[in-house]
Amino acid sequence: MTMLNVGRPTRPEALDDTHAPAAGAKGLVQDELLIFELGGWDKTGVDFAPEDLGDVSDLSDLTGLTRAEPLVLPGLSEPETLRHYVRLSQQNHAIDLALYPLGSCTMKHNPRLNEKMARLAGFIDIHPLQPVSTVQGALELMDQLARWLKTLTGMPAVALSPKAGAHGELCGLLAIRAAHEARGDGRKTVLAPTSAHGTNPATAAQAGYAVREIAQTADGRVDLSDLAAKLGPDVAAVMVTNPNTCGLFEREVMEIARLTHEAGAYFYCDGANFNAIVGRVRPGDLGVDAMHINLHKTFSTPHGGGGPGAGPVVLSAALAAYAPKPWVVASGGGFALIEEAEGEAAEALGRLCAFHGQMGMYVRALAYMMSHGSDGLRQVAEDAVLNANYIKARLSGAMTTPFPDGPCMHEALFDDRWLEGTGITTLDFAKAMIDVGFHPMTMYFPLVVHGAMLIEPTETESRRELDRFCDALLELAAAAKAGDAGRFTGAPFHAPLRRLDETLAARKPRLRWTAEG
Amino acid sequence: MTMLNVGRPTRPEALDDTHAPAAGAKGLVQDELLIFELGGWDKTGVDFAPEDLGDVSDLSDLTGLTRAEPLVLPGLSEPETLRHYVRLSQQNHAIDLALYPLGSCTMKHNPRLNEKMARLAGFIDIHPLQPVSTVQGALELMDQLARWLKTLTGMPAVALSPKAGAHGELCGLLAIRAAHEARGDGRKTVLAPTSAHGTNPATAAQAGYAVREIAQTADGRVDLSDLAAKLGPDVAAVMVTNPNTCGLFEREVMEIARLTHEAGAYFYCDGANFNAIVGRVRPGDLGVDAMHINLHKTFSTPHGGGGPGAGPVVLSAALAAYAPKPWVVASGGGFALIEEAEGEAAEALGRLCAFHGQMGMYVRALAYMMSHGSDGLRQVAEDAVLNANYIKARLSGAMTTPFPDGPCMHEALFDDRWLEGTGITTLDFAKAMIDVGFHPMTMYFPLVVHGAMLIEPTETESRRELDRFCDALLELAAAAKAGDAGRFTGAPFHAPLRRLDETLAARKPRLRWTAEG
Amino acid sequence: MRYLPLTPDDRAEMLGVIGAASIDDLFVDVPAAARLSAPVDLPAFASELSVERSLSALAAKNRPAGAGPFFCGAGAYRHHVPASVDHIIQRSEFLTSYTPYQPEIAQGTLQVLFEFQTQVAALTGLPVANASMYDGSTACAEAVLMAHRLTKRRKAVLSGGLHPHYAETSWTLAHSAGVATTRLPAAVDNEAAVIAAIDADTACVVVQTPNVFGQVTDVTAIAQAAHAAGALLIVVTTETVSYGLLKTPGEMGADIAVAEGQSIGNGLNFGGPYVGLFACREALLRQMPGRLCGETVDAEGRRGFVLTLSTREQHIRRDKATSNICTNSGLCALAFTIHMSLLGGTGMRRLAQVNHAKARTLKAALAAVPGVEVLTGAFFNEFAVRLPKDAAGVVERLAAKDILAGVPYSRLDPRAGLDDVLLVCATETTLDEDIAALAGALKAEIAQ
Amino acid sequence: MRYLPLTPDDRAEMLGVIGAASIDDLFVDVPAAARLSAPVDLPAFASELSVERSLSALAAKNRPAGAGPFFCGAGAYRHHVPASVDHIIQRSEFLTSYTPYQPEIAQGTLQVLFEFQTQVAALTGLPVANASMYDGSTACAEAVLMAHRLTKRRKAVLSGGLHPHYAETSWTLAHSAGVATTRLPAAVDNEAAVIAAIDADTACVVVQTPNVFGQVTDVTAIAQAAHAAGALLIVVTTETVSYGLLKTPGEMGADIAVAEGQSIGNGLNFGGPYVGLFACREALLRQMPGRLCGETVDAEGRRGFVLTLSTREQHIRRDKATSNICTNSGLCALAFTIHMSLLGGTGMRRLAQVNHAKARTLKAALAAVPGVEVLTGAFFNEFAVRLPKDAAGVVERLAAKDILAGVPYSRLDPRAGLDDVLLVCATETTLDEDIAALAGALKAEIAQ
Numbered sequence A, B: 001m002t003m004l005n006v007g008r009p010t011r012p013e014a015l016d017d018t019h020a021p022a023a024g025a026k027g028l029v030q031d032e033l034l035i036f037e038l039g040g041w042d043k044t045g046v047d048f049a050p051e052d053l054g055d056v057s058d059l060s061d062l063t064g065l066t067r068a069e070p071l072v073l074p075g076l077s078e079p080e081t082l083r084h085y086v087r088l089s090q091q092n093h094a095i096d097l098a099l100y101p102l103g104s105c106t107m108k109h110n111p112r113l114n115e116k117m118a119r120l121a122g123f124i125d126i127h128p129l130q131p132v133s134t135v136q137g138a139l140e141l142m143d144q145l146a147r148w149l150k151t152l153t154g155m156p157a158v159a160l161s162p163k164a165g166a167h168g169e170l171c172g173l174l175a176i177r178a179a180h181e182a183r184g185d186g187r188k189t190v191l192a193p194t195s196a197h198g199t200n201p202a203t204a205a206q207a208g209y210a211v212r213e214i215a216q217t218a219d220g221r222v223d224l225s226d227l228a229a230k231l232g233p234d235v236a237a238v239m240v241t242n243p244n245t246c247g248l249f250e251r252e253v254m255e256i257a258r259l260t261h262e263a264g265a266y267f268y269c270d271g272a273n274f275n276a277i278v279g280r281v282r283p284g285d286l287g288v289d290a291m292h293i294n295l296h297k298t299f300s301t302p303h304g305g306g307g308p309g310a311g312p313v314v315l316s317a318a319l320a321a322y323a324p325k326p327w328v329v330a331s332g333g334g335f336a337l338i339e340e341a342e343g344e345a346a347e348a349l350g351r352l353c354a355f356h357g358q359m360g361m362y363v364r365a366l367a368y369m370m371s372h373g374s375d376g377l378r379q380v381a382e383d384a385v386l387n388a389n390y391i392k393a394r395l396s397g398a399m400t401t402p403f404p405d406g407p408c409m410h411e412a413l414f415d416d417r418w419l420e421g422t423g424i425t426t427l428d429f430a431k432a433m434i435d436v437g438f439h440p441m442t443m444y445f446p447l448v449v450h451g452a453m454l455i456e457p458t459e460t461e462s463r464r465e466l467d468r469f470c471d472a473l474l475e476l477a478a479a480a481k482a483g484d485a486g487r488f489t490g491a492p493f494h495a496p497l498r499r500l501d502e503t504l505a506a507r508k509p510r511l512r513w514t515a516e517g
Numbered sequence C, D: 001m002r003y004l005p006l007t008p009d010d011r012a013e014m015l016g017v018i019g020a021a022s023i024d025d026l027f028v029d030v031p032a033a034a035r036l037s038a039p040v041d042l043p044a045f046a047s048e049l050s051v052e053r054s055l056s057a058l059a060a061k062n063r064p065a066g067a068g069p070f071f072c073g074a075g076a077y078r079h080h081v082p083a084s085v086d087h088i089i090q091r092s093e094f095l096t097s098y099t100p101y102q103p104e105i106a107q108g109t110l111q112v113l114f115e116f117q118t119q120v121a122a123l124t125g126l127p128v129a130n131a132s133m134y135d136g137s138t139a140c141a142e143a144v145l146m147a148h149r150l151t152k153r154r155k156a157v158l159s160g161g162l163h164p165h166y167a168e169t170s171w172t173l174a175h176s177a178g179v180a181t182t183r184l185p186a187a188v189d190n191e192a193a194v195i196a197a198i199d200a201d202t203a204c205v206v207v208q209t210p211n212v213f214g215q216v217t218d219v220t221a222i223a224q225a226a227h228a229a230g231a232l233l234i235v236v237t238t239e240t241v242s243y244g245l246l247k248t249p250g251e252m253g254a255d256i257a258v259a260e261g262q263s264i265g266n267g268l269n270f271g272g273p274y275v276g277l278f279a280c281r282e283a284l285l286r287q288m289p290g291r292l293c294g295e296t297v298d299a300e301g302r303r304g305f306v307l308t309l310s311t312r313e314q315h316i317r318r319d320k321a322t323s324n325i326c327t328n329s330g331l332c333a334l335a336f337t338i339h340m341s342l343l344g345g346t347g348m349r350r351l352a353q354v355n356h357a358k359a360r361t362l363k364a365a366l367a368a369v370p371g372v373e374v375l376t377g378a379f380f381n382e383f384a385v386r387l388p389k390d391a392a393g394v395v396e397r398l399a400a401k402d403i404l405a406g407v408p409y410s411r412l413d414p415r416a417g418l419d420d421v422l423l424v425c426a427t428e429t430t431l432d433e434d435i436a437a438l439a440g441a442l443k444a445e446i447a448q
């Protein structure tokens, strides 16, 4: 931390926090009630032009169809509304505040140019069902995005419409299912490793498949012999994440593909971790049949506190025909949008959602790709992997890692063996990170590693921030081993709130505000 | 504060701040170094298209004219830059966080529509010297703004170009000077009350005038007899703020105007407090000859941490001819920009700045005026005055006010008599406000009141926020009287920093970062 | 590169710390055959200026709805979004934060979700709402699966007034889950047909109001019929603004209400990202898909919010989860919440009234055009008209005159045989002169 | 009204607390004769939607620089501002905060000002810089007054290469302070004339480089002459980007450097708001106008920043202040600081090189047009050409062809008799095809 103490000796405890305020605020930190507790029950912060309010009271056309009692929700003036949400925002951690080491989430910087571009009237203010002659630029953009994705993955086709990674998984598995059914083949099983992200089994189930787990080798990869043993006439697809959720590249990925195809199954690759290899490896060269790409990870569309994202799926020649509608095709100098498909293959999957997918994310992702270019994207993968290995190298002395041999890819995985006997859990350690200004890493995932701590820095972290992060964790690790358990089990102490009672929340759920409270 | 404690018992002191972080960060509060301490000496966060970097190295045309040693400044990637400034921003108080009671500053809400409008390409991306045929919309906007300002003030002319209030004062005094000189009258004195804002005397001096102070009556107004006594053949102008800096309306303002005119002088009104009377009183009806309007106060263009603002000056018929250039005139269905004036009067003042003034502020101010309309602006004045009187009423029991009789206008003025014997100064009290989440009020201004505390809530505060503010101040006042001096003399305790050593800063000024530190 | 903080020196030093000779050493696990030795064949990096130029050029090839007369609805609606909404959602702390899995430093997002859920519950007239779905169509499909889990039945009845994209999306998910969908023929009025289609195998009935033809229906009778047969009623709404005025799904007996929330706080965006609203009866809670935010207290007894009942979700329950959804529509939900907090009940009702009034003006204008027949009876802010010509052709030709006349029904469902049907919509953004322009152009077009 | 939180009930209750019968009671001090009984004659309140419509309509009547070929400079320059700059300055904590008079809760703004001052010092090659002035022209005028205070002399020599608006602004302030200004005739080269004009009464010499004709000059000789006569040298720069490449005012012996900082971080804005840069020699510090931010420590010894040396300023020194400036250009300075922090020295030099290269391309293209004579010798990114016709007329006719050809010198100084002189400028935003378009159009125009 030294670098952060220039001219700033750590503040004497004694002095701190005498004279706490009676108010719900403290210095710059404002406490804030719910919007429903701020009054404004018959106010509104939206004005209408008097001329528009002419004959609005005539509801004769809707007799008997209007609400029994009027909608009761508070409305606040713009100043009150802004203050409410600005205050709330300051209770959040964000990429723009510090390194956000959530493994598997690829919390990278979100370029502001992309936000600006997505707000151009020509993108944000066009209707999905306008005549295609009036949205040629939008279709051209989708076509360009498709070209980038196909070229980067070395796959012949891409379905853009999936709205997130999980939706993309569903798209891929349904295409696979359609391909099997087209041959009258009713396979019912999907194989996936225990380390798989929760969406993989959930998606397989949603696609109507039973899920069987594949064992893992001591070095954190798919156990080929177990895979071979479980492959059979009932297996429709093998779902593998690569690089996998342990942050490791599946060395035998081509062999996995070969065995899978040999068994008449398709190879679905979870591409959520594509950031580690973009520009250096093309999944198409590995034998992948379908892979979703989280534009909100690799291509940096903002996570926005939970979404929205986009999960386009690249498809192999074998599956291309089974893509969902709609899709864009070049036609006579312009572009056409195919919304109705003729023929069994085309109709097999049908439609995954209304309209054409996440245009707002397409614009941001394409802006990101154009900005980096093919050379920059390759650098992205290299820096992401370099940063993760740097963290692994710096922390390995103090923390134990389940797969010490060889490099990791974009994320460094640790377990909790090193905490044995300290009375401190992975959760405690993670919560203590909050007190030193960092967001916890991904915890207890993947399931195959005990007390897993999965750290993904991404390529947009500077050496300085990486060191600040590693220094903080080393200092915490030392404290943990020194037996300063209270600092962890009680953490966080410096966040807007202390640890929250999740059990209470689940035992008697309060999912909305009510006047009774 | 009760309203803020719903479900939130005040946090036990004991628990707080054990385990302070070694890091320069604490929970969500990130410490931050200077940009010069983050490295990046030969980095840049701005890319250039390779094609643009073709033959850039050829500097033959500039031989002998280039920098001896290259510019040494750090350049950071966008992620690092964003993080740096976002972290810094969180060390600021802002209107969007809580009531900002700075008397005389009119810290009201800044509508976001205005920000959006000011960024339309047709406004933000036009050059001041483009052919006027290509900026007709901009000239029309200036013409409309002028119409609103003239109608609201009841004055026949307005000079838009002044860049802030003080610049507007200069514009007004120079017009007055020009008018006198046109008659060969070389008056050398300006009269202004002791309570005047510092810019008034400073401007008078800059305009080449000697300043004489006018006494004040017991009830905080201009002493007419003193004014009459000091008025004479050498007095060029009387400068009075109305409503004045004590937050009071000059009851005798029309008499002041009469006396002033009688003495052959002009009446300059400082209009910084126009917010209190907009839509209810027209300065033109009071006998004013010149008045500046702070668009960044009454018409809500953001203060931006110190600027920019805009200070258009409305002028009486007597002064209109002496306005500075340029100005807009309607001509043949369109608008023309008069940048060169013929004739003595027109040339007397000349030019106050390059180009045509603060277009960015004009757009915001006009958007604000159009939004409120003539009825809404009148309501603005009424609510601003109502809020100030409400605060005065709620706090008068606990704090002493120098002018208790009668209503105040848009700001409530208190003195420090009530702190006598507590060992607590106005400054201490103000700093303690920070600990309960509020920005201090304006202190020690106006100079005519001992330990002045000038509170201006503005009309954009809700009843709820006003009560939260009054409750907090009453609680603090009670603590002060109860002798809890330490809570004040040591304050603030909960801000990003404790009290700063201003003497040290002034004794050996360090005005820029140097490697030596 | 402006987004990459590492310098060549950093990289060299870091490789040293790692103990790797070159970056390639970190990619040794990649099969040699699959290692790319050079960048793929795509354009090289570009300056911000040139990327802005390229994308602006593409945007300029589209005709923004706001650029002239515009009457498209049919599932996506153009409304005025207050400038403060977009300002707030761009705050770093909202824009660049992740799903609030660490509640101590995510109370901002969590409290917003709690407010969102409360607002959605009030709008739909149902007690519980989740923290958002991808959009209305996927919310609809998930509701069908939910009904299947709850009733264990394998048939879903889809009204002929349901938006064809919603019907198709529901078919896709239902089909893969082994649930059959009975999609009734497209019609303005569907009550009788829907009730007739309900049987003992019916897991749920999916009806939309206002429906795709703009028809507003009181579905109480359908609810009774469904419940009598042990089926659940799913009420779909694509125009959230209608909640300000019309009977709520809850009032009409809906078990599940799903809606497209785009109208509030979100732009048209060519179809996405949008925000799916999902609400249901208390009793059905445990089978609900998606995230839920709940109230609790912290270690010091202060109120706080957390994501709760996660045992329904994929990251805990995996293949037994109620849905595979993970990333949802957080930021769109935030925009929705802010806009709704500005509107309040009063503003929402007024907004709905203005929309209805504009649509009545539009109806009067179009009804007066010879050859135009209005098909919709009770409507909110959109309705269907029959033209004496192929609607798609008319729309194309009017577009050439810079009038976006609406959505030809055939665009949504080419096989319905309704090629002469045009769906038109008016909102608070519609100008009377635009309506006059449309009526005039339509008259001329038909006259030819 | 959307910006006014008080409800009618609030108002009634609050009047009760105050003890006033009606709002009029609070305006009793206003002379009865001057009380307006009704709103003034202006439009009534308007919805956000309609205000947005009205203003967008006005904006649409202007031709944005970015919409096509554009070559205007002469004191305001079109550069590409990274999107992140505008994003950051819109953060509530920067946008809606006041002058940092309470340092404990304004460290964000204060640290930015300290960074700004450091950057400006490095750019100008002088040790101290203030926290900004309104713009370059007012900074120039204030510099003249400062020189007058320092030297007690009453004459300012203004170079014929000084931007006419700057000369006029300086005249206005100097005149009112009783300082005479000797404005030399407009000329591309001014060294000899300026040196000749210096005498024992001269308080300061004001020279601009690159000057209004784009001419880049090494003013070292002028500095020596001025100093020899006991006068101060004020070096003016309107194109801040040139600092990336050219000799700094400090290197050339300037006592005070002032500049227009708009080029960095700020848009054209039709002329304002801009940001004035002001730097000088350490010894002159106490006579500097404007705010200064300085480093100090807090009660616990932690580094912090405060506004300092305020005894120079109006709020303390009143009529003895070094200037009347109060509100300055804070937010524009923030934008400048952020953009400069992205650029760094490396990026700034590169930006300057690209600008110069574009201008050389432009020069080559125009020099090739028959009848066009390039007047400027050494230039940075703008230069002057003589046309065989009245420049203003040519510019008007090219504007009709949607080409903004530059600034006719007569627009700045109609009395200089240089009606055939056109000032043209190229920056990193200038496309080669735009240059070709200008050259082609100019050729055709002249040919007629």
Ligand SMILES: Cc1ncc(COP(=O)(O)O)c(C=O)c1O
Pocket (backbone or CB within 6 Å): A104, A105, A164, A165, A166, A167, A197, A199, A200, A241, A245, A270, A272, A273, A294, A309, A310, A311, C325, C326, C327
């Ligand atoms: C490995 C992996 N697979 C799939 C997903 C699901 O993607 P999404 O959240 O976009 O649905 C994620 C994202 O959390 C992931 O990390």
Ligand SMILES: Cc1ncc(COP(=O)(O)O)c(C=O)c1O
Pocket (backbone or CB within 6 Å): B104, B105, B164, B165, B166, B167, B197, B199, B200, B241, B245, B270, B272, B273, B294, B309, B310, B311, D325, D326, D327
């Ligand atoms: C009463 C008064 N007069 C004049 C001014 C100066 O205005 P500005 O800061 O815009 O120059 C102010 C602003 O602080 C003021 O409050």
